Amino acid sequence: xxxxxxxxxxxxxxxxxxxxxxxxxxxxxxxxxxxxxxxxxxxxxxxxxxxxxxxxxxxxxxxxxxxxxxxxxxxxxxxxxxxxxxxxxxxxxxxxxxxxxxxxxxxxxxxxxxxxxxxxxxxxxxxxxxxxxxxxxxxxxxxxxxxxxxxxxxxxxxxxxxxxxxxxxxxxxxxxxxxxxxxxxxxxxxxxxxxxxxxxxxxxxxxxxxxxxxxxxxxxxxxxxxxxxxxxxxxxxxxxxxxxxxxxxxxxxxxxxxxxxxxxxxxxxxxxxxxxxxxxxxxxxxxxxxxxxxxxxxxxxxxxxxxxxxxxxxxxxxxxxxxxxxxxxxxxxxxxxxxxxxxxxxxxxxxxxxxxxxxxxxxxxxxxxxxxxxxxx
Amino acid sequence: xxxxxxxxxxxxxxxxxxxxxxxxxxxxxxxxxxxxxxxxxxxxxxxxxxxxxxxxxxxxxxxxxxxxxxxxxxxxxxxxxxxxxxxxxxxxxxxxxxxxxxxxxxxxxxxxxxxxxxxxxxxxxxxxxxxxxxxxxxxxxxxxxxxxxxxxxxxxxxxxxxxxxxxxxxx
Numbered sequence: 001x002x003x004x005x006x007x008x009x010x011x012x013x014x015x016x017x018x019x020x021x022x023x024x025x026x027x028x029x030x031x032x033x034x035x036x037x038x039x040x041x042x043x044x045x046x047x048x049x050x051x052x053x054x055x056x057x058x059x060x061x062x063x064x065x066x067x068x069x070x071x072x073x074x075x076x077x078x079x080x081x082x083x084x085x086x087x088x089x090x091x092x093x094x095x096x097x098x099x100x101x102x103x104x105x106x107x108x109x110x111x112x113x114x115x116x117x118x119x120x121x122x123x124x125x126x127x128x129x130x131x132x133x134x135x136x137x138x139x140x141x142x143x144x145x146x147x148x149x150x151x152x153x154x155x156x157x158x159x160x161x162x163x164x165x166x167x168x169x170x171x172x173x174x175x176x177x178x179x180x181x182x183x184x185x186x187x188x189x190x191x192x193x194x195x196x197x198x199x200x201x202x203x204x205x206x207x208x209x210x211x212x213x214x215x216x217x218x219x220x221x222x223x224x225x226x227x228x229x230x231x232x233x234x235x236x237x238x239x240x241x242x243x244x245x246x247x248x249x250x251x252x253x254x255x256x257x258x259x260x261x262x263x264x265x266x267x268x269x270x271x272x273x274x275x276x277x278x279x280x281x282x283x284x285x286x287x288x289x290x291x292x293x294x295x296x297x298x299x300x301x302x303x304x305x306x307x308x309x310x311x312x313x314x315x316x317x318x319x320x321x322x323x324x325x326x327x328x329x330x331x332x333x334x335x336x337x338x339x340x341x342x343x344x345x346x347x348x349x350x351x352x353x354x355x356x357x358x359x360x361x362x363x364x365x366x367x368x369x370x371x372x373x374x375x376x377x
Numbered sequence: 378x379x380x381x382x383x384x385x386x387x388x389x390x391x392x393x394x395x396x397x398x399x400x401x402x403x404x405x406x407x408x409x410x411x412x413x414x415x416x417x418x419x420x421x422x423x424x425x426x427x428x429x430x431x432x433x434x435x436x437x438x439x440x441x442x443x444x445x446x447x448x449x450x451x452x453x454x455x456x457x458x459x460x461x462x463x464x465x466x467x468x469x470x471x472x473x474x475x476x477x478x479x480x481x482x483x484x485x486x487x488x489x490x491x492x493x494x495x496x497x498x499x500x501x502x503x504x505x506x507x508x509x510x511x512x513x514x515x516x517x518x519x520x521x522x523x524x525x526x527x528x529x530x531x532x533x534x535x536x537x538x539x540x541x542x543x544x545x546x547x548x
Contacts, residue, residue, distance in 0.1 A: 003461025048455040055450070062450060066457045066464045109465075344491030344540055349389065349419075349467035352426050360428040375536075376526045377390060377490060 004042035006051065009065045011040040012073040013058055027057055068105040069354055071097040077180050078209050078218035080202055084174040089221065092171045095356070100180055100187050102354050103164060103333055106340035114184035115162035121211040121240075125232060132208070132236040133289065136243025149245050150200035150277040153207070157188065158332055163210055165203065166333060167192035167326040176224040177202035179209040186210045192326050197279035197310065199326075201226060204241035212236075226282045239289065245278050246286045257292040269301070270311030280307035327368035329355075334369045342374040380515040381485055381507070384411050384443070386477055388488035389419040389469040391509050392438070394528050396420075396431045398520035400513055405441030407516030411484075413446045413476050416469035448472040452479040460499055465492050477505075487512060489527040491536060498540045508533040 014024055014036075021033035021040075028050055030036060038044035046054070055062050064072065075097055079089060107114075121135050140149045143156045157163040164187045176194060180187040188206040190199050202224065209218040216233045226238060254272045257265075269287075273280040281302050288298035301307060337355075340346045341362075352359045359377055366373040385408040387395075392412070395401045404410065418424055420433045439445060456463050456475035463474055470493045477486055478500070485507040486497065497506045509528040513520065526532050541547050 003458060003464075005461055005464075006458070046458065048451060048458045051454045051458055052450060055454075062453055062457070066461065068464055341491070343543065344495035344536075346465045347467050347470050347490040347492035349426055349470065349490065350465060350492070353467060358426050358428040375491065375532075 003045070003066065005068055006046050006065045007040045007042045009072055010046070010054060013054075013060055013064070014040075016073060017058065028053060069098050069101045069350075070094075071101050071182070075100065075180055075182050076217070077178050077220060078206070079178045079221045080176040080205065080224040081172075081221060082174040082176070082224050084172045086221075088172050089175065092175060095171070096168070096178065096180070096189055098354050099166065099168070099329075100164075100182070100185070102346075102351065103187075103336060104182065104185055106346055106351075107336050109345040110336060110339045110343060112336065118186070119161050119211060120214065121208070123212055123215065123236065125216050125236075127236060129236060129239040129289070132239040133243040136204075136208075136240040137247050139240075140244050140247050145244070147250060148276055149247065150196070150204075153200065153203055153244065154330070157203075157207060158330065161210075162186070163188060163207070164330065164333065165190065166329050169193060169328070177206055179206040179213075179218065181210070181213050186213075192328070195279070195309070196277050196324060197273065197282065198224075200245055200277055201241055201279065201282055204244045205237045207244070208237040208240040226279070226285055238285075242282060242286045242289065246276055246283060248290055250276070251283075251286060251290060251292070257287055266301070266304070266306045266311065269307060273307075273310050280310045328365055329369075331369040331371065334365060334371050338366055338371050338374055348374075348377045378511070378515055380407065381512070384409050384480075384482065384484040385507070385512065386473055386484055386486040386488075387412050387416070388473050388486075388490075388493065389416045389425075389467075390489055391487040391528070392416065392420050393425060393427060393431055393433070394489075394509055394525060395513075396433050398522040398524055400509075400518060400520045401438075401441060403513060403516055403518035404509075407518070408512065409443040410441060411444045411446065412442060413448050413469065413472040415448070415472040417442075417445050419467075419469045446476050448475050449479075452476060455479065460496060462492075462499065463496055466490070466496070489533070491527075491540065494533070494536060495540050495544070498537065498544050498546055501546070503537055503541065503546075506533065506537065 021036040024036045025033045035044065039046050051065060077093055081089060123131060123135060143160055145152050145156065154165045157165050164185065166187065166189050168189050168191065170191050176191050176198065178189040188203060188210065190203055218233060222234055255268045260268055269280050269283055273283045284293065284298050284302050287293040288295055337351055341348055341351060348359050352362050357365065363373050387410055395404050417438065420438060421435060422430050452475045456478050459478065463471055470488060470490060473488060474496055477484060485505050487507050487509055494506055497503055508530045510524055511530045
């Protein structure tokens with residue numbers, strides 16, 4: 001029953017502190033560095049006294065070496081946010097890391113294997129926006145996302161690409177979403193309290209980052225816009241996202257856009273955006289990229305109050321969004337949690353705390369995803 | 378069945394459930410109950426992770442306990458080195474096992490979570506695991522409010538067999 005995690009964490013901490021195996025061997029009083037190597041690879045168990053020595057001398061708490069529900073020296077994030085203080089975002093990143101680590105740890109515990117293959121797009125920073133849009137078009141077509149791609153995107157990402165998609169309630173409303181890359185797992189987090197159009201755009205945008213992470217690693221923190229600001233990678237991500245959610249064929253068939261003027265144009269914009277479950281402003285920019293609207297018209301309409309909340313009277317869109325708010329996390333995530341609880345792989349109080357729920361709320365979570373609840377505690 | 382006369386280690390779940398079914402007085406009247414400081418904290422309002430919460434008076438709780446132990450880092454480290462799966466438990470459950478494993482006397486542990494029971498099975502301490510129902514029955518107390526399933530003896534027996542099979546420890 002050796003605990004291999006302790007050796008792995010010791011190695012990570014040693015490297016973080018730029019210590020050699022010889023340095024650690026001296027610290028522990030071992031004859032040579034081979035003993036340290038054996039501990040790091042899990043061949044030799046660290047004794048309790050040695051573990052306490054490591055805690056004392058390396059300045060890390062006991063949990064650092066033993067807690068499987070934290071990301072240590074791994075996990076890179078890309079956050080889409082608006083005006084979130086760095087300290088708040090940092091604190092939420094730790095929470096998100098625990099949730100992701102929980103999925104990975106519990107998945108392993110119940111015998112799930114990480115995906116064998118990681119998908120990627122053949123795009124680089126030098127790719128044109130048209131290339132990114134074409135990739136989005138092809139993605140929607142090849143994964144048969146249908147006439148409302150937003151509705152099936154999360155399901156396709158989880159099923160076809162093995163990307164974990166988690167609906168979350170962040171600690172700050174300005175957090176729109178995030179992509180997270182671990183060595184063996186890709187995750188997208190989406191703020192489920194945002195309006196559907198923004199949620200879907202964030203999802204497609206983060207999908208781009210996941211699929212191009214090696215070729216163009218995203219920045220740690222970006223502003224949640226639909227135009228991408230000055231950052232080329234973000235602009236490419238938005239071109240891709242727009243095309244996934246609003247394929248040219250569907251957009252062209254929705255109206256004779258060039259013939260519409262003023263109120264009729266606004267009304268058709270809002271109706272089409274509602275049908276595609278995107279924001280009207282995202283549709284405006286998509287029309288501009290397809291040259292169905294001039295850039296000048298697009299700028300004017302995007303700044304117009306008439307498309308705010310997709311033209312719904314003030315508050316209506318916000319009021320109704322709770323009804324369509326997705327359940328917390330995802331069915332795949334909840335199934336893993338339920339199996340782990342049922343098999344006694346994690347305690348109910350532990351997982352409830354990690355997910356910021358009460359023991360009794362867990363029952364509601366299982367029910368929301370149609371997953372049979374484990375035993376009653 | 379003969380009532381257990383030695384120390385009974387109770388975790389947060391067991392304390393909250395005993396309180397919920399108004400069995401705390403009977404329980405502490407019948408046994409030398411012991412726990413750890415983490416579990417005492419977790420029974421207090423705001424830390425229970427339950428909805429609704431029980432109103433558990435700290436003084437009354439402590440008066441019913443023979444001891445609420447402080448768990449030393451050395452005990453935690455020894456437990457986690459012995460079985461890394463202890464890290465899959467919540468703080469109170471983890472601390473209670475760290476304390477239990479450091480004791481040399483004969484104790485029984487009442488902690489109904491399957492993950493806690495699994496630790497007992499993995500460490501060949503299955504005979505030390507006891508249900509809240511059994512503890513109460515042996516004192517002659519029958520709660521008017523039904524215990525939840527995980528606190529009943531038949532559930533414990535079934536679960537221990539299931540866990541033992543999964544861990545390859547069939548008796």
